[in-house]
Amino acid sequence: MNLRKFFRLKAPCANCPFLKAGGIELNPGRLEDIKAHLLRDDYSSFYCHKTTHLNGGEEDEDGEGYNPSGREAHCAGAVAFLLSRGRSNIAMRLAFAEGMITPADFAPAINVIATDD
Secondary structure, X not given: OOHHHHOOOOOOOOOOOOEOOOOOOOOOOHHHHHHHHHHHOOOOOOEOHHXXXXXXXXXXXXXXXXXXXXXXXXXXXXXXXXXXXXXXXXXXXXXXXXXXXXXXXXXXXXXOEOOOO
């Protein structure tokens, strides 16, 4: 995984589900589940929705999992959410250690995302 490309997004998309207002509408409880999973599992990442299926990723045959294309990017809203909680996942920590990103890169994003559960 190329961490520089994986963390190329520093601001949430215009309709990022993590935004305080204007995000895409998810099924009831879905965003809360995503946030809980990110906080519970340091190994998990959340791909930006604009970098998934459009880049060749697809659901598996059962529709239970996602097969990444390798061109996905980590959701900047999800990074900002984790940082707002004083947390980071393993991919973030590796990118921080390598100097590819800094928490300051995402500081403006923290102001526009919903940080509540």
